[in-house]
Amino acid sequence: MSNKEAHWQKTKNHMFVTLAIWFFFSIVIFMFGSSVNEGSFLGYPLAYYMSAQGSLAAFVILIFWFANKQEKIDDEHGYGGEKEDD
């Protein structure tokens, strides 16, 4: 497998993992909203909390993590490049 293909394979896998986590926080939790809501966090009902803050915060962290890890993948394959010109 060429360097280019290996890089794209890793990039794709990273995308799928990121979207799986995204799917959990945006869909799965709220699919079971009424049972999740019986739990609580900081005194808030849990599904309410996730919808008001929790999932939102998870997305912020997820995108930062995604970007950092993708940068590492790019560097490993020599596609990091300090500065790209147009």
Added chain:
Amino acid sequence: MFKGGFIQNLPKIYGLYTGGFLVFILLMAVLESAGVSAASIGIMFVAFTVLIYALIGYLSRTIQVDAYYVAGRQVPTVFNGMATAADWMSGASFVAMAGGIYFGGYTYMAFLVGWTGGYVLVSTLLAPYLRKFGCYTVPDFIGTRYGGNLPRFCATLVLVLASFTYVTAQINATGTIASRALQIPFELGVWVGLVSILMCSMLGGMRAVTWTQVAQYIVLITAYLIPVFWMGSKLGNPFPHFMLGDEVQRLAELEASAGLIKNSAADIKAAGVPGGLKYISNPHSAVPAGGMAVWKYLSLAICMMVGTASLPHILMRYFTTPSVKSARKSVAWSLFFIFLLYFSAPMLATLSKLQLMDPNLPTAIIGKSIAEVKSIPWVQNWSAVKQVFIADFNGDGILQLNEWFMRGDVVVLATPEVAGLPYVISGLVAAGGMAAAMSTADGLVLAISNCLSHDIYYKIIDPKADVKKRLIVARVLLVVIGAAAAYISSMRLTSILGAVAWAFDFAMSGLFFPLVLGVWWKRATKEGAVAGILGGLISGTAYLIYVGPKFMANTPWLGIDHLRFGIIGASVSLVAMVVVSLMTKEPSSSIQKMVDDVRIPSGRAILGKQH
């Protein structure tokens, strides 16, 4: 004082700007205590901030194509994040979101999840690749990736439809705020709003819009957070985001004791409740039971997420960063800056509800005698402009939860007054709302005019046009489109044009799959893309007309109502695109190579710096 260029000095410049703005707020507070009238403070707040934006717009003027279309591709990561956040958060997010949560509770918060989760799709599937492509507009990508003018034209159609739906609502919001703060008629307020918007964008295009949006973000976030924290401290929760658990449970108790009664439509009509006013009939934090309720929540969140990842005025912000790496990081910063406001909105709604409902608080009105409530100054002020209304359905002279009507916007606009904060805060909130509506309107008007001038005029009608001519056309279009949007807003058709949600549904119907598959599926062909765009757009629009309450008003299929028609459009788009792509000849080797290049994050952009 400033060594080096403008870009190196950005943190200093905006630091000074923020400091100056805080000093201005203090100055207004001093003037208020010295007896200057509330009206004059409101005027000064709005006028001062708008003049600053206009000044930034003037200083950012340019005669270069790449500066005009993509801010010279030198906007640093974090600043692009702030600009995107301002571009994103509209008058609706600022003024209406807390009100939506106030009335809709948990069910409404699907919007919060949708409007943030969409950024995960933007960063993983699109932003870095579109940046690598080096396009000026979203249809520029579609046109080059699939080849030929037809896909470009179809993408332009979706862009104009989605963005125009959105921008009339924004100009409407600037008009409302300007008319209230400057005390002029609404129709005039709309044109004042338009002039302010054009001053920020006309001379400098994307470059000017970028630097004004950063300034507008700073104003809007300050204006949103100060009242939340101040009110929180007043109620003994200095950091409300982590301390309102008990209050949320208290609201559930109060709802249980008051009872969430649904008024009949006939009663509401007989009592003469003004249009657009609502009462609380949904639980604040309880999750409604049943599969249908779950599906309604999820389908709304899905539409908003996928729509976010297809809205051209957001995607084009990531064309302005210096590199692919910084485009990716910039999405993360955008969401962080958006998050600061979005995770405060439910807290504002909670605090505001508690103040009106909890009999232990002096501000409570529910459960008091109606005569007493009607004598409260803020109730009188807002009743006079038909923003709140009391209907004593059971005739007992006591205000029940279902007898108190209010417009959603009042939650943000009046809560400082209800909590007894000084008027300077209300002036600040008006300036924040104006900043939010203006920044979004600017991004949208620019997205439309850039696309028409670049994709239709330059790429299709007159490919030989020189730079000077192209920029003149771009500016003329900017004015024409802004004026058209302002004209429609001033006719007050917004209730007919529908919700902001429609813009998301239009965008996701026509653009999501053609964009994503353009990067992720080499086999996607020109014919497939055209089928995807038109199939999605036509089926989505047809379904909207079929269920839309203002149109044929048929019973929605599987709960997919007019806010969620993108589900139909995007599904049709995906199927049409895949089937037609597989039926047609696979793309040429040069296009396949282009897709390979897009997937490599470093190196030269596919399209040249000036094209």
